[in-house]
Amino acid sequence: ETGVTQSPTHLIKTRGQQVTLRCSSQSGHNTVSWYQQALGQGPQFIFQYYREEENGRGNFPPRFSGLQFPNYSSELNVNALELDDSALYLCASSPTSYTSYEQYFGPGTRLTVT
């Protein structure tokens, strides 16, 4: 059984640029959640995707968007990057949306915005 994987591991971008982060969910999981973890803080919920539809969103602006594909893998896109977007971005997959607390996390993508 393959766990949750994320790519890339690290990324450096310039303010104003756009970035795409990728996540492959655990086999059999149809729900993917994305979190932003700033240095020294707990993860903050960005949004969740269930069967290719957004299924809940945290307090993040529209320049944070996502996609989920038929194989349940997912992308997080961030436009017009700001310095405060520098963080560890975590993806978590769940077997279903109604037990989304049953989460399995990937290792994260470390994004640095300069």
Next chain:
Amino acid sequence: AQSVTQLDSQVPVFEEAPVELRCNYSSSVSVYLFWYVQYPNQGLQLLLKYLSGSTLVKGINGFEAEFNKSQTSFHLRKPSVHISDTAEYFCAPCETSYDKVIFGPGTSLSVIP
């Protein structure tokens, strides 16, 4: 709205000593409660969870937590810590199975040889 407080941001403890990491949450409804661990440069791993039933919950790596509804607390304990327990620990409640988990600010546990 759900909120969670982890009362200690850093906890240093000697190897083989007991440790308690404190967590309080605010909610007027029933909650599910979780503790996650994050080792350096890694993602989060579920330590243990309370969904219902016995208020004493046992998890992996010898950790346990006790749900106290009257005090709205879910403190994490381990009777004897190891160096390998050095990590960041997050308390995380959610109100229903449909709701999203809310993570606390974390407690950094440092085990001293």
